[in-house]
Amino acid sequence: MNRRDALVAFGGLAGLTLGFWPTRSEARLRPPGARPPREFDAKCIRCFRCAEVCPPKAILFDSVLDLRSSDTPFIDAHSRACILCMKCTEVCPTGALEPVTTDLAEAQKTLRMGSPRLDRGRCLPYSGRGVCRLCYYACPYPDSAIELKGPRQAPVFVADACVGCGLCEEACPTDAHAIRIAPAGGALVP
Ligand code: SF4
Ligand code: SF4
Ligand code: SF4
Known part of the structure; x- marks a missing residue:
């Protein structure tokens, strides 16, 4: 063995x-x-x-x-x-993880690992502590899953367009997690 x-x-x-x-x-x-x-x-x-x-x-x-x-x-x-x-x-040999397409545009239609929860009090542009946009630059779907709004170019998350990869959470520079990904439970939707 x-x-x-x-x-x-x-x-x-x-x-x-x-x-x-x-x-x-x-x-x-x-x-x-x-x-x-x-x-x-x-x-x-x-x-x-x-x-x-x-x-x-x-x-x-x-x-x-x-x-x-x-x-x-x-x-x-x-x-x-x-x-x-x-x-x-x-x-994955058992189907616990089902195959997912490597075509990111196709994957966006069905993949929902989770969705971001933003604490505006911790986010730099929302709280008036500076310019940031790091989540926007990290996101594989900029201007779709994350849009920048207003004079401070603050991020707005679009749940229906987000796959839940967590790249925004990883990129966020705030010490106390301005972004957390809430797990979706199952990852694929019809
Ligand atoms: S989890 Fe964050 S980085 Fe990933 S698609 Fe959603 S908004 Fe973009
Ligand atoms: S980066 Fe994501 S898709 Fe690639 S092997 Fe790791 S968990 Fe799976
Ligand atoms: S990376 Fe974090 S601090 Fe910067 S804009 Fe995004 S949520 Fe706000």
């Missing part, structure tokens, strides 16, 4: 065990193509393949020793966001 087989076997056992414990699954931002939370937890075998292929190393796992966790892959966008390469969806 090689290392990956051992991890898969151990992960499956841990998954069975953790099935009896409450999880934080619904509160997690998932990689693109993730099935809805309970189905995702059931299908994911904790093989780490998605994390291995993720170029920015955005995919994280809880410790298997944390019994409150689901131990399924998640993204902490403030630390490292998803660049929408879709490699993780190509290697």
Whole structure:
């Protein structure tokens, strides 16, 4: 048995065990193509393949020793966001992550990993503390998912156009998260 087989076997056992414990699954931002939370937890075998292929190393796992966790892959966008390469969806062996097109315009029609929540009191232009726009420049859909409005060119988020990648949250320079991505639960909508 090689290392990956051992991890898969151990992960499956841990998954069975953790099935009896409450999880934080619904509160997690998932990689693109993730099935809805309970189905995702059931299908994911904790093989780490998605994390291995993720170029920015955005995919994280809880410790298997944390019994409150689901131990399924998640993204902490403030630390490292998803660049929408879709490699993780190509290697997932179980369908926990469904394939998502690498055509960003096509992906925008159905991909909803989450949606940004902006705290205007912390945002530099809204609070009158300076010019910024970093979220706008980081967004793969400028003038669609984020528009700049008013004399201060403050960001306005358009939920229906946002895929929830978290690149805006990663780019935001404020110490206390002016932007947080609220996980959508399931990532693909019809
Ligand atoms: S789409 Fe790419 S960057 Fe995003 S989580 Fe998957 S592998 Fe990582
Ligand atoms: S608004 Fe933020 S989460 Fe939405 S697509 Fe743009 S960068 Fe990604
Ligand atoms: S990056 Fe942050 S501080 Fe800058 S405009 Fe966007 S939300 Fe505001």
